[in-house]
Amino acid sequence: MNRPPPVDSPTFSPLYRQIRALMTRSLQSNDWRPGDMIPSEAELALRFGVSQGTVRKAIDEMAADNLLVRRQGKGTFVATHNDQRSFFRFLRLAANEGELPALENIPLDCWRGKAGVDVARVLALEPGAAIIIIRRVLRFGGEPAVFDEIYLPGELFSELTLDILKAEPMSLYSLFESRYGVCPVRADERLRAVSADRVSAGILQVAEGSPLLLVERITRTYADKPVEWRRGYYSTMNFHYHNELGSGR
Amino acid sequence: MNRPPPVDSPTFSPLYRQIRALMTRSLQSNDWRPGDMIPSEAELALRFGVSQGTVRKAIDEMAADNLLVRRQGKGTFVATHNDQRSFFRFLRLAANEGELPALENIPLDCWRGKAGVDVARVLALEPGAAIIIIRRVLRFGGEPAVFDEIYLPGELFSELTLDILKAEPMSLYSLFESRYGVCPVRADERLRAVSADRVSAGILQVAEGSPLLLVERITRTYADKPVEWRRGYYSTMNFHYHNELGSGR
């Protein structure tokens, strides 16, 4: 194997992290697309001039981050939002009793605007840059549960319209991924309790002033580039936000 | 190496998982205590009759679950709640602006009772079993932020009193761990928005009816044994609950 010489710089990283970085670039550049099978470990080892064990360790990390999915006997695949499996990775909602009933996604409106200072800062845009604003409702078993206000960089989603949103059968992120090549992989959320204003109360069919769970989310893609800012109002009479502590971090 | 013969049963698990199970038993039995250094990888490999690589993989998993902590050059240690590092693993609170100010932990009361059907179910106790109820407040920079009602199995915390709680300088879990040998390692949380009742409002110094973030938590120790049920009311005017999506699960 053509082992690169050991690096002594302060930015030293082990080989498997360099391999990981190279593979991440293949994801960023859309060279490997969501759902695709990536080359086998043996081939990658050959291509990068390292042992299979080193490639394995790189893939292990990326699989732990849900960037890749391993399937024994089949291959390793780029994670996609086009399957039910990965759906609730970004929707931590559960029913207080029993299973969560069937989901309905109802887009309300979709228009273009200019980024204010706050949205610009969050999305790393120039103030005044083109953005898209979407409002939608999620219903479970006919009951409205989540009201989302979503802000997107206009540049990335150039021809997005309400009709396109309404035509999407799967999730919003599934649309981002297949139509715009934007694959959300990480998100930071801030949760607060707030009182329902007139608009939210009407849309969620609760009394004005009712307590709502406010979930603010910044969504990022491979290079940690922010691609969405979202404010979600969750009605938590019959549902709750579920979280597990202990691993990760 | 004395390799055990390959197992063909439906309960097959790879060697490194069996090693992990053995090591987890050393944690459960308090043979290895929080903060202790566990034997070196080489010694464990010798002891279990496997290669060092197999032990490494077992430890890797347990470190990913925050059961163990590796420190290069020093050794591998049992995770403990006695350091600031791991403090916020179980308190996902952050300030809306800037850093979180200094924490004050103020125990309010601590009394004994009998488990109702709901508490008994959650803590896997017989209805009517002895439990301990604690109420406390967390303040940040003098401002009350969290009001906790905590239910513990009486059996595990036999001589817990309000004075002991008041004397504890670190966290509650630090006390559990060092005084009662109970080490919380995992928790499930359910988050909802509710209106402040008279009691919570008074304690958190907000108006009655204000929206509060309700966090219900079931805490478990090594063998997934439930050791705490907690209802926390978070005042989210100046703070929020922080969560990261994307990895894990």
Added chain:
DNA sequence: CAGTGGTCTAGACCACCTC
């Protein structure tokens, strides 16, 4: 059957910590 990921080994060497 061939191809894929999954496990396990043995050994070499590096990086870090403490004495």
Added chain:
DNA sequence: AGGTGGTCTAGACCACTGA
């Protein structure tokens, strides 16, 4: 110097998938 974890290799074999 000696101990610890961290990286990397080469190769053997197992388990699963699908043609």
